[in-house]
Amino acid sequence: MNNRLxxxxxxxxxxxxxxxxxxxxxxxxxxxxxxxxxxQWVCVALCADCHRGQVLGLHGQRRAWAIRKMDEIDALNTTIRRLTETWGA
Incomplete structure (x- = not known):
């Protein structure tokens, strides 16, 4: 796989x-x-805490995710919706 973007x-x-x-x-x-x-096309916008945070983050205990009953597909849906609203389809 080519690593160049x-x-x-x-x-x-x-x-x-x-x-x-x-x-x-x-x-x-x-x-x-x-x-x-x-x-590269399957990415989610996350703050540092929700991404890498030891307690809240996806790569930690995932508490922010659990509180909101979200998984990566839910977050991807939000990201795509916001991309579309901001830059168009």
Missing amino acids: TAAERRHLERIKALPCSVCGQPGPSEAHHIRQGL
Whole structure:
């Protein structure tokens, strides 16, 4: 698999990072969480706490996710909706 990002992939990731967190709604900039490594188009906008936080984060105890009864697909849906609302379909 080619690890180099295309211009379109870079633009997509920058747009995701500009969005609010798809779990807690904290204003951007956000981090782009890849649901599957290397798939640039399947990313979720997450704040640092909801992404990497030891207690709240996806890569931690996932408490922010559990409180909101969310998984990665729910967060991806929110990310795609916000991308569409912000930059159009």
